[in-house]
Amino acid sequence: MSPLRVAALRKSYEGREVVAGLNFELQRGECYGLLGPNGAGKTTTLRCCLGLTVPDSGDIALVGEPVPSRAREARMKIGVVPQFDNLDPDFTAAENLIVYGRYFGMKDAAIRPKIAELLDFAGLAGKEDANIRTLSGGMKRRLTLARALVNDPELLLLDEPTTGLDPQARHLIWERLKRLQAQGKTILLTTHFMDEAERLCQRLAIIDDGRMVAEGAPRELIHQQIEPQVVEVYGEDAPGWAAREAQAFSRRVEVSGETAFCYVEDAAPLLAHLAAWPNLRTLHRPANLEDVFLKLTGRELRD
Amino acid sequence: MPRISLRAFAVWRRNFLVWKKLAIPSLLGNLADPMIYLFGLGYGLGGLLPQINGVSYIAFLAAGTVCASTMNAASFEALYSAFSRMHVQRTWEAIMNAPVTLEDVMAGELLWAAAKATLSGAAILVVIAVLGLVASPLALWALPVIFITGLAFAALGLIVTALAPSYDFFMYYFTLFITPMVLLCGVFFPPDQLPPLVQAVAAWLPLTHAVALVRPLLFGEIPAGIVGHVAALLAVAATAFWIALTLIRRRLLK
Numbered sequence: 240m241s242p243l244r245v246a247a248l249r250k251s252y253e254g255r256e257v258v259a260g261l262n263f264e265l266q267r268g269e270c271y272g273l274l275g276p277n278g279a280g281k282t283t284t285l286r287c288c289l290g291l292t293v294p295d296s297g298d299i300a301l302v303g304e305p306v307p308s309r310a311r312e313a314r315m316k317i318g319v320v321p322q323f324d325n326l327d328p329d330f331t332a333a334e335n336l337i338v339y340g341r342y343f344g345m346k347d348a349a350i351r352p353k354i355a356e357l358l359d360f361a362g363l364a365g366k367e368d369a370n371i372r373t374l375s376g377g378m379k380r381r382l383t384l385a386r387a388l389v390n391d392p393e394l395l396l397l398d399e400p401t402t403g404l405d406p407q408a409r410h411l412i413w414e415r416l417k418r419l420q421a422q423g424k425t426i427l428l429t430t431h432f433m434d435e436a437e438r439l440c441q442r443l444a445i446i447d448d449g450r451m452v453a454e455g456a457p458r459e460l461i462h463q464q465i466e467p468q469v470v471e472v473y474g475e476d477a478p479g480w481a482a483r484e485a486q487a488f489s490r491r492v493e494v495s496g497e498t499a500f501c502y503v504e505d506a507a508p509l510l511a512h513l514a515a516w517p518n519l520r521t522l523h524r525p526a527n528l529e530d531v532f533l534k535l536t537g538r539e540l541r542d
Numbered sequence: 543m544p545r546i547s548l549r550a551f552a553v554w555r556r557n558f559l560v561w562k563k564l565a566i567p568s569l570l571g572n573l574a575d576p577m578i579y580l581f582g583l584g585y586g587l588g589g590l591l592p593q594i595n596g597v598s599y600i601a602f603l604a605a606g607t608v609c610a611s612t613m614n615a616a617s618f619e620a621l622y623s624a625f626s627r628m629h630v631q632r633t634w635e636a637i638m639n640a641p642v643t644l645e646d647v648m649a650g651e652l653l654w655a656a657a658k659a660t661l662s663g664a665a666i667l668v669v670i671a672v673l674g675l676v677a678s679p680l681a682l683w684a685l686p687v688i689f690i691t692g693l694a695f696a697a698l699g700l701i702v703t704a705l706a707p708s709y710d711f712f713m714y715y716f717t718l719f720i721t722p723m724v725l726l727c728g729v730f731f732p733p734d735q736l737p738p739l740v741q742a743v744a745a746w747l748p749l750t751h752a753v754a755l756v757r758p759l760l761f762g763e764i765p766a767g768i769v770g771h772v773a774a775l776l777a778v779a780a781t782a783f784w785i786a787l788t789l790i791r792r793r794l795l796k
Contacts (some may be wrong), residue, residue, distance in 0.1 A: 252796070289639060289792075291638060291639075291795060292795060292796065293795070311545070311547075311641045311642075311643055312641065314639065314641040315641045317639075321632075321635065321639065323632060325633060325634075325636040326637070327556070327560075327634050328631060329560040329563070330559070330560070334559065338552075338555075338556050338559065339636070341552040341555060341556075342549060342552050342553075342639070342640035342641065342642050343640055343641060344549065344552075392702070416589070
């Protein structure tokens with residue numbers, strides 16, 4: 240049984256289709272990513288999966304239960320880390336866990352023995368009595384993750400789990416998510432950080448305007464969707480250079496401000512040519528998921 | 543069909559745990575305002591007044607104070623506190639990620655606001671009993687009345703919370719609904735002092751029914767028309783809760 244199966248999911252708000260026919264299915268034990276620019280429909284999709292929004296059409300099976308009709312039963316086996324922190328500010332760290340466990344019908348006696356372990360996992364050992372207001376952003380995120388584990392869920396849903404965190408805090412979250420996966424948990428995460436998706440996800444879907452534009456393993460997507468090498472050319476003269484010269488070396492060139500991104504099979508001829516342009520700085524690197532993402536979803540701003 | 547389960551009790555307990563941390567200041571805070579009115583008006587104004595329907599003004603006012611502060615306590619909880627949990631702290635959102643429905647959350651909030659209002663009303667009841675303003679143990683029957691009064695005003699408050707864009711919105715509700723009720727429903731003076739048209743309107747207001755039950759009970763009498771008054775309060779509670787649920791569903795589960 241798949242932990243989550245979504246078929247032909249559609250949802251409109253005021254005539255605008257936010258989710259426009261999404262299909263995907265998670266395999267047990269994998270980390271699956273939903274990537275997309277702001278407004279792509281990621282959060283709406285998660286809300287539909289939890290039964291908090293009723294879709295216009297489509298089928299959802301969450302841990303084998305039809306959603307929304309049996310969403311409550313399904314949520315027994317789900318842990319959620321929402322996009323915005325919603326820890327209870329009136330409680331200590333330990334009370335947050337106890338009170339949250341009660342929402343799953345757990346007895347206090349069943350929750351108390353798990354508190355130290357959960358806090359330890361979240362890197363918050365000894366913080367039982369800490370006031371939520373005194374915790375840093377990263378600590379709050381980790382406590383939210385610990386809270387999502389109180390019911391020992393099969394599937395974790397994480398909505399942009401590291402947005403707003405500093406690099407240290409992000410790395411710690413990543414490491415913990417990998418540990419959870421090693422313990423056999425299935426993870427669905429939404430993100431717009433490509434490095435996060437590339438590191439964590441075995442498979443991911445890029446969605447834009449509510450549609451899936453690509454799906455696969457990160458390496459596979461890079462291989463299928465884009466040329467293997469990228470030469471970034473910077474400098475005041477870069478746009479002019481790109482307009483006149485770049486086409487001779489690169490089939491696909493994208494200019495963004497004072498940077499030209501040249502996608503090539505073989506970078507050597509282009510690099511040799513660029514040696515004669517001392518005003519232009521260059522960066523030669525392998526193509527990554529961000530290149531795929533920008534190719535598929537475009538470079539214009541989404542707000 | 544609302545899907546309410548026993549999980550509503552977990553929501554109730556969450557609010558209770560928060561309250562417990564500040565129980566004494568909270569109770570004293572709830573007592574201070576009504577007591578100032580009771581003593582100030584009861585002795586100050588009461589000294590100038592003849593007896594009302596055979597009792598002293600302060601005894602008359604005591605019953606009204608119990609009802610008015612029950613209404614206030616339920617309203618404050620269902621407006622400001624519930625709005626904080628719904629909108630500012632996103633507590634409801636967190637709860638609904640667990641196997642708890644919006645109906646459970648709302649039922650927990652309703653029962654909590656009514657319970658807190660009952661505590662508030664009961665605290666005043668104790669004080670006025672100590673002051674000797676209560677005639678007989680029949681006054682204990684005021685407690686269930688206080689509870690259903692709390693339910694009615696909590697449910698009404700949740701409607702306003704469902705519609706509120708921000709805290710400022712609540713001022714309209716207090717100015718246009720709560721304050722007029724305090725003046726029209728027999729808290730400070732018998733409603734028959736009012737022009738007939740206003741009396742007719744006041745008869746429909748929920749606080750009128752609460753006062754009509756609590757005042758005789760404190761005087762040691764069995765109220766007239768118990769069934770009608772209780773039914774009116776319960777009908778307000780049920781209808782308002784249903785409307786609040788519909789509105790909140792539209793707001794949060796869209």
